[in-house]
Amino acid sequence: MPRADLGHIQLHVRDDGPRDGLPVVFSNALGTDLRMWDALLPHLAPGLRVIRYDRRGHGLSDVPQTPYSMGQLVRDTEALLDHLNIRACVFVGLSLGGMVAQGLAVKRPDLIRALVLSNTAARIGTAQMWRDRAAVARTQGLSALVDATMARWFTASFRASPDLALWRDMFLATPVEGWAGCAEAIAGTDFYSTTAGLKLPTLGIAGERDGSTPSDLVRETVDLVAGSEFALLRRAGHLPHVEHPAAYAEIFNRFLKTHGLVAE
Numbered sequence: 433m434p435r436a437d438l439g440h441i442q443l444h445v446r447d448d449g450p451r452d453g454l455p456v457v458f459s460n461a462l463g464t465d466l467r468m469w470d471a472l473l474p475h476l477a478p479g480l481r482v483i484r485y486d487r488r489g490h491g492l493s494d495v496p497q498t499p500y501s502m503g504q505l506v507r508d509t510e511a512l513l514d515h516l517n518i519r520a521c522v523f524v525g526l527s528l529g530g531m532v533a534q535g536l537a538v539k540r541p542d543l544i545r546a547l548v549l550s551n552t553a554a555r556i557g558t559a560q561m562w563r564d565r566a567a568v569a570r571t572q573g574l575s576a577l578v579d580a581t582m583a584r585w586f587t588a589s590f591r592a593s594p595d596l597a598l599w600r601d602m603f604l605a606t607p608v609e610g611w612a613g614c615a616e617a618i619a620g621t622d623f624y625s626t627t628a629g630l631k632l633p634t635l636g637i638a639g640e641r642d643g644s645t646p647s648d649l650v651r652e653t654v655d656l657v658a659g660s661e662f663a664l665l666r667r668a669g670h671l672p673h674v675e676h677p678a679a680y681a682e683i684f685n686r687f688l689k690t691h692g693l694v695a696e
């Protein structure tokens with residue numbers, strides 16, 4: 433299914449695996465598209481229905497006129513899951529995707545059975561920082577932000593490898609207005625009080641060398657959810673599933689098994 437028509441927007445989506453498998457929805461980081469999960473998929477437990485999508489303003493999805501709000505990003509995802517007739521999914525959100533995960537879990541608990549908050553937080557950075565970055569993107573282009581972003585996302589050894597090119601290219605291919613609109617949505621987001629009210633199986637994952645959402649920040653958010661679990665990946669940055677896909681999947685698969693979501 434290339435693009436889902438949700439009425440107010442068309443989003444690029446991939447819906448793979450058996451229709452009757454446990455639905456697992458992956459929600460991307462700012463400046464990435466659904467290919468960001470490619471390396472992880474071969475390591476996931478068998479039999480899952482895997483749904484990935486490009487957020488508004490990213491990848492092959494529509495780029496509506498800005499401003500965007502977090503409420504709109506959550507509504508887009510809600511509409512997508514309703515469109516695909518998905519209920520009780522495992523929702524994996526990384527960074528901005530993890531903010532959407534928190535907002536969606538509060539708004540539509542019927543859609544989410546278990547939550548993975550990866551390299552994310554209830555509030556990321558400061559509002560001014562995101563507004564400043566959005567202004568730089570609009571005036572100078574994403575090329576003015578790419579080096580600093582790669583340094584926050586990846587460890588030095590990964591940055592020295594040929595694999596970095598894919599991520600630079602993906603970031604630079606993001607429509608400027610889409611990136612800036614989503615950055616401004618992050619600027620206006622503070623989920624501390626609402627995330628603290630969540631009651632569902634929740635796994636937090638952090639990277640030891642994450643320059644965007646340091647592990648202590650991720651842990652602080654994950655600890656808001658009673659009974660949550662937390663895992664730290666060593667020698668990993670902001671996208672630990674890219675640098676260590678097998679280790680990331682092992683943590684995820686174990687979480688699914690512990691909660692009886694897949695067979696032992």
Ligand SMILES: O=C(O)CC1=CCC(=O)O1
Nearest residue numbers: 461462527528529584644
């Ligand atoms: O761009 C960054 O530093 C990291 C980031 C914050 C939100 C997101 O999705 O990526």
